[in-house]
Amino acid sequence: xxxxxxxxxxxxxxxxxxxxxxxxxxxxxxxxxxxxxxxxxxxxxxxxxxxxxxxxxxxxxxxxxxxxxxxxxxxxxxxxxxxxxxxxxxxxxxxxxxxxxxxxxxxxxxxxxxxxxxxxxxxxxxxxxxxxxxxxxxxxxxxxxxxxxxxxxxxxxxxxxxxxxxxxxxxxxxxxxxxxxxxxxxxxxxxxxxxxxxxxxxxxxxxxxxxxxxxxxxxxxxxxxxxxxxxxxxxxxxxxxxxxxxxxxxxxxxxxxxxxxxxxxxxxxxxxxxxxxxxxxxxxxxxxxxxxxxxxxxxxxxxxxxxxxxxxx
Numbered sequence: 001x002x003x004x005x006x007x008x009x010x011x012x013x014x015x016x017x018x019x020x021x022x023x024x025x026x027x028x029x030x031x032x033x034x035x036x037x038x039x040x041x042x043x044x045x046x047x048x049x050x051x052x053x054x055x056x057x058x059x060x061x062x063x064x065x066x067x068x069x070x071x072x073x074x075x076x077x078x079x080x081x082x083x084x085x086x087x088x089x090x091x092x093x094x095x096x097x098x099x100x101x102x103x104x105x106x107x108x109x110x111x112x113x114x115x116x117x118x119x120x121x122x123x124x125x126x127x128x129x130x131x132x133x134x135x136x137x138x139x140x141x142x143x144x145x146x147x148x149x150x151x152x153x154x155x156x157x158x159x160x161x162x163x164x165x166x167x168x169x170x171x172x173x174x175x176x177x178x179x180x181x182x183x184x185x186x187x188x189x190x191x192x193x194x195x196x197x198x199x200x201x202x203x204x205x206x207x208x209x210x211x212x213x214x215x216x217x218x219x220x221x222x223x224x225x226x227x228x229x230x231x232x233x234x235x236x237x238x239x240x241x242x243x244x245x246x247x248x249x250x251x252x253x254x255x256x257x258x259x260x261x262x263x264x265x266x267x268x269x270x271x272x273x274x275x276x277x278x279x280x281x282x283x284x285x286x287x288x289x290x291x292x293x294x295x296x297x298x299x300x301x302x303x304x305x306x307x308x309x310x311x312x313x
Contacts, residue, residue, distance in 0.1 A: 029056050035075065039089055045255045047199060048248075050085050052077050058164045068094035074165070082175045084207035088200040096194035103134035106188065106196055110136055118186060123218055125225055126242055128264050137262045138186040139249045141242050144202060145218035146176050177204045178216035179223065181238070183245035185252040192257050199252055201245065209237045243269045286311050 029035065036053045038046040054075035061071035072090030076083040095102050110118050111131065118129050118138035126141035150162050150169075169176060180202040188196040205211040205223075211234070215221050222231045223238060246269035253263055290307050293299045299307070 029059060029073065031056050031059065039073075039087075041089070041197070041255050045257065047089070047255045048251055049075070049087060050077070050201065050203070052085065054085070054087060057168050068092075068097055078174075079207070080175070081173065082177060082204070084177070084204045086180065086200070086202035088198075090198050092196040094194060095188075095196060096190055099190065099194075107134040107136075110134075110138070110186065110188075122226070123224055125223065125228075125238060128266070130262050130264060132261075135189040135191070135262070136186060137189075137253065137256075137258060137264055138184070139246070139264055139266070140182075140184040141238075141245050142182050142184075143218065143221055143223035144180040144182045145216075145221070146178060146180065147216075148218055150176070177206075179205060179213050179221055181205055181208055181223070181241045183241075183248060185249050187252065187256040187258060187262075189259070189262060191259060192262075197256065199248075201248060203241075205237060209240060211237045246270050283311060 033056045034053045035056065036049060038048050040046045054077050056073065057076045058074040059072065062069050070090065070092045072088065075087040077085035092106075095106075112119070118127070118131075118136065118140065120127060121142075124140060124142045127139070129136055129138040150166055168174065181204070183201045185199040185201075186197070205213055213222065214231075218224070220227070222228060222234045228234055228238065246266040249264065249266060250270065287308065290299075290304060290311065293304070
C-alpha cells in the first residue's frame, strides 16, 4: 500500500507544503463518500473500477509553483468491515516544466529504488515493462503482506505513505486481511502528456476466488514464486488474477493514450478475442457519437462521411 514510488522525492524538490484538502481537477469526493463504475482520468478517458461500491478512504492533492504537483485517491470495498478490494490512483503533473531535473529522479525512483519498483524482485509473480529514458509503461503482479507493509517495514517511505491508512484502520476498527493479490500499473511519457500516473488494484484471495490462504507472510505465502509450485490450486488462482490484471492493464494503456511503441505484449494472458472485442466496442462508441453530431446538425454530411471512413479504416 503506497503512493507512486518517489512522490516524496518529487515533493522534496518542488515544495515543502502539506497536502491540500480538496481536488484541483474538479473531483469533489469527500472521505466516506461511495463511488462505483469508473474513474475518469481525463476528459472522455476512464478506467473501469472493479465491480461493487467503494468508499473513499483517503485523498490528497499538492501543488507548488508553476503548476507542478501531485494528487491521489484511495478507495476500498468493505465486507463485514474487511477491505476485500482496494483501488488507488495517483499522479504527478506539470513535469515538462522541469523535465531536465525531474526525469532523472523519476527514472531512479521507478527502476532503481531501495525496495519494490519496476524491477525484478524475488517475490514478484510477474513483471513486464517498456522503458526509454524516463518514459515507461510498467505492469507488476505480486502478493502483498499487509502487516509487513503497514507496520513491519523499516523503509521510510512506507511509514510516511501508510500513516493515513493506519489511522483509518484504527478509527474505523477495520479488520485487516493478511494477504492481498496485487497489480500495479505505471505510465509516463512526455510524448503523450506531462504526467506520471500509477494505478493499484488489490483483492483478497478469499474474495477473488474463495481461496483460503495457508500462510500469512510475504516470504512464506503459497503465492510466493519460490513456493507456489507446491500448490496447484493456488497456481490456478494466481493465473486467473494475472489474466484479469492483464486486461486491466490494457484498459489502463487505453486511458493513458499510450502510443504503439509503449504497449506491452500481454498475449500470454489475453487472446486476440479480447483485444478485438475492445476495439469493436470502441469503434461502435465512436460511430454513435459521430452519428449524434450529424443528427444534431453539428457537422455536415460530408464531414460525417469523411470522419466515419477514418474511424472504420
